[in-house]
Amino acid sequence: MNHLTLQSLTRRNSHRGAVALIFAAAQLAVAADPSWLAQVVTPPPMVKTSSSETLQTADGMPIVTLRQWQDKRAIVDADWRDFLGVYSAAPQLPLQVETLRSDRLEHCTRTLIRYQAEPDRSVRAYLLTPHQPSEKKLPAIVAFHGTNAKTFQKLVGLDGEPERHMGLRLAEQGFVVLCPENFLWEQKSYLASTAAVLAPHPHSKAMAVMLADGLRAVDVLLAQANVDPQRIGAYGHSLGAKESLYLTAFDDRICAAVASEGGIGMHSTNWEAPWYLGKVVKSPDFTRDHADLIALIAPRPFLVLGGETGRGCSDGERSWPPLLVGQRVTKLYDAPVRIGLWNHHEGHQLSWESGERVIQWLSAYVADHHQN
Known part of the structure; x- marks a missing residue:
């Protein structure tokens, strides 16, 4: 059987992606920013900009031009793909989408579907389709659920918790929303589920599977006749925020994203878990950092929601260093800075008000992206 590596899987649109990144400044220049943008892109005075290997050339010199960054970007991208490992799937694998159940709600139709993620493994997802008629194709969001025994139901x-009904809330705003179910609940435990999905991919990190499933979710959205391929965003809370981070970094089809309380810092949460990156991240000679991923995302809009303190809290003021790297990369593109942190100081949760910020961000940078 022919195989497709994670590298080639995420580069199937590489030419369009390279052009999109090069001209991102022009494309985003006239977007209507949320009124609170300055608040989330401005770090507190005590946060200092530090040197980062991400923004250094091979000989240790600071990267100061876009051309230098483009050369380094290719290296960073390849290094992370190598670290995540080869994830193989048959090329041109059909989605084989089937409808399991459908309910007509007040503002949208909620359809439970199942589609092929790779040979011998399928993924369930809820597809939310707005009712309002539109002559134009609609913006769309991949919305990843958090750690919850009921997975995507919330x-x-x-x-x-109505405040956590973000898929439904986004659909009510006119987005087509796909909410895929994470593989961690396919077996009786996280460890068993991880072992099962990695069995065909022994040299991959489990995060590579989550990333590939995210890419597949975008494919499903693009298969919908009413979805605008230029207006696709990502959102996730906790576990889902990790998926949103990785998907946005490695798939340029995502034009803007939000990651709520996922833990941007490599040591801010349980990235060492076998269902994420594994114990290697705790090794003293492990040098990769999520500043790399934020830099890969730049100059696209990316908002982190942090709760600062409390049980399970993963983001807050400590999340600024990698975000500042992304801001510095954005400036190399001569683009408006739209990478930042909304530190709500409410712990590891998503309040209704924070959800409103999510909606406003994605409305500005996904729904209105066609106006640019």
């Missing part, structure tokens, strides 16, 4: 309004 996102789509089938479980408590």
